[in-house]
Amino acid sequence: MKIDNKTAITTFILLGFGNAPELQILLFLVFIIIYSVTMAGNIIIIVLVIMDHHLHIPMYFFLGNLSCLETFYSSTILPRMLASFLTGDKTISVGGCLFQFFCFGTLVIAECYLLASMSYDRYLAICKPLQYATLMSGRLCFLISAVSWVYGITVMILIVSLMSQLKYCGPPEIDHFFCDLTPVLDLSCSDTTLVALVTFTACIIDSVPSFLLILLSYICIIASILRIPSSDGRKKAFSTCSSHLMVVSIFYGSLIFVYLLPQKEAVSEVDKIFSVFYTVLTPLINPLIYSLRNKEVKKAFKRMLNKCGISK
Secondary structure (H helix, E strand, O other): OOOOOOOEOOEEEEOOOOOOHHHHHHHHHHHHHHHHHHHHHHHHHHHHHHHOHHHOOHHHHHHHHHHHHHHHHHHHHHHHHHHHHHHOOOEEEHHHHHHHHHHHHHHHHHHHHHHHHHHHHHHHHHHOOOOHHHHOOHHHHHHHHHHHHHHHHHHHHHHHHHHOOOOEEOOOEEOOOOOOHHHHHOOEOOOOHHHHHHHHHHHHHHHHHHHHHHHHHHHHHHHHHHOOOOHHHHHHHHHHHHHHHHHHHHHHHHHHHHHHOOOOHHHHHHHHHHHHHHHHHHHHHHHHHHHHHOHHHHHHHHHHHHHOOOOO
């Protein structure tokens, strides 16, 4: 059906990964496995952090928060994508699209600050071990996590409220697998200057301080590790933050490629693939990295299995 470019629309079409029938079932199987493993891995970490008293320290408090965030993160995008693979229905209402973007944006903002908090925690543990218990109290951990979530929600309420006042015109096709900012604004026939300005300002306030805190923390951490005389001591100190460094590299690397590099039509498919990294694969990889590389998490998992009578 042809839609006049100036006619207001109430429904978008998420083009996703194309319409080839033979690909839809294959993509469904791939993403349902990813979603299942992601949910199971993150929920296990949340349960371990809550139930095992050995993990009741700031490092694992933040890890539990990260896993909680990743659980919501995956559930914001993947269920809708899986339904479209099965039914072929790629439509989403304007309201539903804005709500998906609201959830997605809130979680991205919260994750930026949460990753920065985790790097600061590692900095205190390695560079100021004698003051660690005093500086990183349980009250401060809770306050940092709460502020991360509240700030993300507040910023996204402002942005989405501005987007909801825009008029959207045809053709209503979004060449993406979820409702991201730029593809949605491209369909607006209203003036988007204010939305773009507010979003840009929020991104600067959100990403630059958190990224600088992570960078400065690891500069201090690496300098402190290099001063440790024994190789075993250096290896042990670095192992406590290597998992977090891997997660930060994947998350920020994907964001920088998609949002900060110059946009070209020719690389739109590449952008879509990199978007899969931070929206789908990062929530999958995080619990795997932390569980496989962290001895305390593995010990806690074995203790949980023993309590359940599954392992001896």
